[in-house]
Amino acid sequence: MDDQLYQADPHIVATWAKGWAIAREVSPPVPDGGAFRIEVGLPDHVRRYIFSAATTAVRQIADTISDPYIFLKVCAPPDVVSRLLPPGWVIQPQAYMMTCFGAMAPVNTALQEGYVLDISEDIPVPIVRILTTQGEVAAIGRIAFVGDYAIYDRIETHESHRRRKLGSVIMKTLEAVGAARGINKGLLVATREGRALYETLGWRLHSLYTTAEIPGPVLPG
Structure with a gap:
């Protein structure tokens, strides 16, 4: 298994999440159900969850969400993430975490x-x-x-x-x-x-x- 495809270093992801929140001047990330949750508070971007790997935690959190403008960010390929999502979720264009x-x-x-x-x-x-x-x-x-x-x-x-x-x-x-x-x-x-x-x-x-x-x-x- 290629780690670059299926998971990220949790420390790197935690650091990225903290820095992103600082750069966007929003509340710092909070650990929540296997993810880092950031309350963004914008009309079209209410909240985001950042996962360092595609685990069952993605599905567990996705199952609690029914409103739009809440984003799941997962360090894994789109087809792997898709299999963890309930109906109604859509994958956005691919992005890349880099160092x-x-x-x-x-x-x-x-x-x-x-x-x-x-x-x-x-x-x-x-x-x-x-x-x-x-x-x-x-x-x-x-x-x-x-x-x-x-x-x-x-x-x-x-x-x-x-x-x-x-x-x-x-x-x-x-x-x-x-x-x-x-x-x-x-x-x-x-x-x-x-x-x-x-x-x-x-x-x-x-x-x-x-x-x-x-x-x-x-x-x-």
Whole structure:
């Protein structure tokens, strides 16, 4: 059995959950029935449960949920997670929990003409932005710290500014923020597209990260 497919290190998952909650400024995770429960409190994201493996605990918690906007996050393949779910649950696009223990690969962080780097470092969750000279946010990322780990979160490049290596600049700048605090172990969860970028920077797959939900109506805004 490939551990990267079917389970994750519980310590890594616990650290990720704590860092995610810090980065999103929500309540810290609480152990609950074999998962880490986070009360997010948004209309379209009420709560999430994070599991380090696909066990019967997934089914036990899923059986207690009938409302939408509550998410199950499981470190396992989607087909394995699906078999544990009652009817009505839907699997979202695949994501990937990744790690980088040590320095990322070197890249050219010089920005193309028309962009400027903006770093907000002296705040609980440092933010790095790349702005256009007109003040538009072209790319952004955040970093939270849990012990000796840095949790990278919400790394985004606006669609009209992609393929200009802005994501690499965001990641390397966030890395420098962590290194200034003596932290060089990184965690993140990537989309399929994001995984390709992070692997070029030296990140490695830790586990698959499958999300399930009961679909609800699209809320305004």
